[in-house]
Amino acid sequence: MSLGSLTESHSIRSPDHVEYGAGAVDALEAFAAERGIESALVVTDDFLADSGVIDAPVARLDAAGVDVAVYDGVAPEPKLSMVEDAAERVADRDLVVGVGGGSSMDTAKLAAALAEHGGPVRDMLGMDNVPGETGPLALVPTTAGTGSEVTHIGVFADEREGGVKRVVFSPHLFADLAAVDPDLTETMPPGVAAATGLDALTHAIESYVSLLRTPYTDTLARRAVELVAANLRPAVAQGPENDAARANMSLAATLAGQAFVNSGLGAVHALTYPLGMECGLGHGLANGVLLPHVMRYNVPAEVGRFADLAGLLGEERRPGESERAFADRSVEAVFDLLEDVDVPTSIATYGDFDRETFAAFADVAFEHSEHNIDRNPRDMDREDVIAVFEAAAEGRESARGR
Numbered sequence: 114m115s116l117g118s119l120t121e122s123h124s125i126r127s128p129d130h131v132e133y134g135a136g137a138v139d140a141l142e143a144f145a146a147e148r149g150i151e152s153a154l155v156v157t158d159d160f161l162a163d164s165g166v167i168d169a170p171v172a173r174l175d176a177a178g179v180d181v182a183v184y185d186g187v188a189p190e191p192k193l194s195m196v197e198d199a200a201e202r203v204a205d206r207d208l209v210v211g212v213g214g215g216s217s218m219d220t221a222k223l224a225a226a227l228a229e230h231g232g233p234v235r236d237m238l239g240m241d242n243v244p245g246e247t248g249p250l251a252l253v254p255t256t257a258g259t260g261s262e263v264t265h266i267g268v269f270a271d272e273r274e275g276g277v278k279r280v281v282f283s284p285h286l287f288a289d290l291a292a293v294d295p296d297l298t299e300t301m302p303p304g305v306a307a308a309t310g311l312d313a314l315t316h317a318i319e320s321y322v323s324l325l326r327t328p329y330t331d332t333l334a335r336r337a338v339e340l341v342a343a344n345l346r347p348a349v350a351q352g353p354e355n356d357a358a359r360a361n362m363s364l365a366a367t368l369a370g371q372a373f374v375n376s377g378l379g380a381v382h383a384l385t386y387p388l389g390m391e392c393g394l395g396h397g398l399a400n401g402v403l404l405p406h407v408m409r410y411n412v413p414a415e416v417g418r419f420a421d422l423a424g425l426l427g428e429e430r431r432p433g434e435s436e437r438a439f440a441d442r443s444v445e446a447v448f449d450l451l452e453d454v455d456v457p458t459s460i461a462t463y464g465d466f467d468r469e470t471f472a473a474f475a476d477v478a479f480e481h482s483e484h485n486i487d488r489n490p491r492d493m494d495r496e497d498v499i500a501v502f503e504a505a506a507e508g509r510e511s512a513r514g515r
Contacts, residue, residue, distance in 0.1 A: 123327040126375055128252075128263050128288040133367065135360065137294040138169050138253060144290045145177035145208065148249055152180040153208035156199050156221040158187045161255060166300055167212050170253050170292075174210070182206065189395060191216045192270045193234050193279070196223045203228035208249045214309065215259030215396070218252045219267035222286040225250045235271070235279075243283035251290040255297045257348070257362035258309025258397050260316055260370015262291035268396070276390055278481060295363040299353040306352065307454040310345040310362055311401030313337060314447070316369035318404065318422060319379040322415045322490045326376045333372035338425040340365035342450070349454045380489040381407045383482035384501065387474035392463050401456050402463075405447040406505040407489075412440050414491035419443045426450075448509050459508030471502040 132140040145153070153174050161167050162185040174181050184202045187195055199220055203209060209228070211221025225247035227234050237243050252262040261267075265286040270276045301309070317337035320330050340361045348358040384407065385399035394402075412419045419440035424430070426446035430439045451458050460466065475498040479486065486493050493501075 123329060123375075125329055126265060126284065126287070127371065128291045130289065131263060131291045131293065131367065133293045133364065135294065135296050135356075137292045138297065139173055140290060140292050141170055141173040141210070141251060141253070142177045144251060145174055145179050148208070150174075150177065150179050150207045150249065152206040153182070153210055154199070154203050154206045155181060155183045155210045155212055156187060156224060157183065157185050157212045157217050159185045161185070161213050161217075164300060166255055166297060169294075169297065170210060170212050179208070187213065187217045187220050189216055190270055190389060190393075191220045192272055194272060195220055196227060196234055196269065197232070199224035200227035200234075203248075208251065209247070210251045210253065212253045212255060214254065214256040215261040215268075218254065218259070218261040219269065221252065222247075222250065222288075223267045223269070223281060226283070226285060237283070238279045238281050240282045241284075243281065243285045246285050250288050251292065252288040253292045253294065253297065254363070254366070256301055256305060256309040257295070257298050257359065257366040258312035260313065260366050260373065262288060262293060263367055263370040264374040266374065278386055278390060291367070293363055293367050295356070295360040298359050298363060301352065303349045303352065303455075306349045306362075307345070307456055308395055308397035308401060309366070310341055310348060310397075310454070311404065311451070311456065312397030313362070313366040313369045314341040314345070314450075315381050315400040315404050316373040316378070317341065317365070318408065319381055320369065320372035320376040321422065322411060322418050323373075323376040323379055323488045324490060325488055330372040330376035333368045334376070335421070335425055337365045337369040337372060338422060340368070342426045342446070345450065346453050377488040378485050379407070380411070380486055380493055380498075380501070383478045383485040383489075384474070384498065386482045387477040388460065388463070390477065391474070394463050398456065401451060402458065402460050403501075403505055405444045405451070405458065405509075406501055408444045408447060409441075409504070410493075410497070410501050411489065411491045412437075412444065416440045418490075457508070459506060460502070461506045461508065466502070466506050468499065468503070471499045471506075474502055475499050
């Protein structure tokens with residue numbers, strides 16, 4: 114095991130309060146009572162509103178005497194216009210509550226800021242451009258993957274720029290309360306459970322090898338990898354019948370979110386940018402498909418850490434096996450996991466790509482997510498990015514031939 118240096122000082126960024134476990138959503142009642150909350154806006158999507166998943170958080174607010182309104186206009190890969198719409202609904206309400214996956218929680222964060230400070234919303238994008246604190250904000254995840262409940266980050270499509278993904282980073286976007294209740298993940302379809310779980314795994318692995326890692330993030334990332342390796346398969350296959358697997362995946366997602374918000378990410382997240390923009394591929398799924406291919410590229414730069422990851426992913430080192438060979442098996446373990454949860458190992462599943470396309474993808478990655486490439490453990494230039502995309506198009510067999 115190779116942890117970061119304990120001889121340096123590191124800051125830790127976190128929400129004010131994280132409540133975790135079955136029934137954690139009940140914390141909304143006490144939170145509202147303690148803050149004197151009289152009215153709230155729940156920000157969510159229409160599926161969660163129609164299916165009743167939001168009933169539990171709404172009931173807890175009702176129990177505290179809170180007048181609750183619902184904005185259910187969030188969609189996957191949310192647009193800035195959704196933030197503006199939600200902010201208009203906040204009006205004089207005392208509390209914003211994001212209920213759902215990363216899309217709903219990200220929208221709630223920025224809507225709370227926009228309602229508090231006014232627009233235009235694009236002035237808040239980028240690093241540290243939110244002018245001050247928001248009103249009270251609570252986040253309640255209903256998937257196990259994004260970690261958005263414990264981050265100060267939001268990702269949005271900008272319609273004015275042709276759907277380009279724009280990111281906002283601000284400590285003012287941390288929640289006052291993150292209520293992580295695995296009971297709310299019961300209705301996740303298998304495909305969503307797989308994609309969000311792979312999102313959590315990507316966060317954990319990229320945090321563990323990030324150039325900005327710390328002993329704190331190492332500890333969180335290691336445990337998150339172990340939990341995903343042991344629980345994603347049954348969480349996808351058994352869903353509502355396996356409470357333990359779902360609870361462990363919720364924990365893994367929150368740990369991984371807390372890890373990466375303090376360590377940064379890496380090239381996987383940079384390369385998912387163009388896949389999402391050009392192919393409409395969901396963030397978690399894009400992360401999962403690209404993860405083993407970026408890992409394969411990175412292994413030579415962090416052999417010891419990828420050997421650690423192989424063990425955390427459930428592999429056992431064979432007698433006489435070299436550290437490098439064991440490190441390579443971390444990649445194979447992720448490929449196995451993808452196949453077991455019915456996620457392709459090739460991006461060719463999602464489009465007909467050629468080198469010219471990948472060259473354009475590389476330009477997008479560097480233009481919009483160079484900070485993630487900068488934190489990657491192995492240097493990458495434009496040709497390296499193209500090569501990774503080409504390998505990802507060939508799929509697992511390409512990796513076996515390397």
